[in-house]
Amino acid sequence: MSRYAGRSRELGAFLRERRNRLAPAAAGLPDTPRRTPGLRREEVAELTGLSVGYYIRLEQGHARHPSYGVLDALARTLDLTEDETRHLKALGGQREAPSAPATERVSRSALRLMSLFAPPTAVVVLGRTGDVLAWNRSATRLFPGRLPEPGERPGPGSNNARYIFQDPSARTLFSNWPEVADDTVAHLRSAAGHLVDDPAVRALVDELLETCPEFATRWARRDVRERVSGDKHLDHPQLGRITIGYEVTALLDEPHQWLVVYSVPAELLHAPMSKS
The missing domain is CATH 1.10.260.40 (lambda repressor-like DNA-binding domains)
Structure with a gap:
């Protein structure tokens, strides 16, 4: 069970x-x-x-x-x-959402919006469980090791919660990792409230409960929070210590998908970055 x-x-x-x-x-x-x-x-x-x-x-x-x-x-x-x-x-069943499909189709409106953002702005599209469904090259550079080049197949670590709790590089990248971890679990708990019977949500939560004690501790708190904007503080391996802003937008053509836009400081547009 x-x-x-x-x-x-x-x-x-x-x-x-x-x-x-x-x-x-x-x-x-x-x-x-x-x-x-x-x-x-x-x-x-x-x-x-x-x-x-x-x-x-x-x-x-x-x-x-x-x-x-x-x-x-x-x-x-x-x-x-x-x-x-x-x-x-x-x-309580007062806001029943449409059944989520087994395979998520990336929002067409999100793909059109992504084309409007120029570097160094990083953009990702998150699915209902936090899987990265689409991203641009700036996102690959901003989160090294997490995402391949656009068009390539992402690995399991592209999932937001798996990345935060299972990838050691996330703890190094985010200088305020505990706060990021809190927000990640609170957002997943909020999404899961609408998708209690979704097998993909259950499988992800069960996996993290089994493998990540820090996730389990936070999940037991039942914090619920939907952050739609804010800042993230990074210790980036190439760019050093930077602060980036983010905005999250729900996508109406595909329920339970979000467009996340990261505003990278303009002065970093021409900053040298390694190919690692």
Whole structure:
């Protein structure tokens, strides 16, 4: 059996994790000493307006298809972020996504957009599990050893999560690797909430849980976050220490694909780089 729980069980686990994280004072309750951190199930049920029995069934994965109103009330009670609320509603079946195909076809609009970016801007297209489906030559140079020349067949390490957790060069390249690792898992958890029954997602998560303790620790936190822009700090083997910005855009013609654009500093356009 897969170690990645089904939708109802994952919903219950997510509720338990967030209930245990919420301080009583943040929920308007007396901050008195407790044996365990967080709120009690009875308190969450009362604050949400649910029966204790029904809430317990939710946490146990036995109450399927909770209503939008129930999920919305739980999100408010547990003080969830927007990303966490979307994740909760996806697990509750309120945002069912189209079934993902076994083989992903690269978004045609993404390929057209890629042609508009000139060097040194690096561009990649990520699939639903974080596989790099398309990229330009600048991306090959920006992430040495990860991607071959455009048009060649990428290896398993082109997958975003595998690269971060299984490729030792990623720990050297990203000077803030722990933060990058946190974001990688939080994004995968967010995507997986919409694709709980996808075999490719299950296989990737199971593989990383088995082989990467640092992934397993982060996965157990059930953090959910969708970073659409920010900076990455690199210790690049040819360019030295640089900071690059990135922007992530969802692609409407292919669900669960993203176009990621990395803004490399203009002064590096003519910087010498080795052929390694």
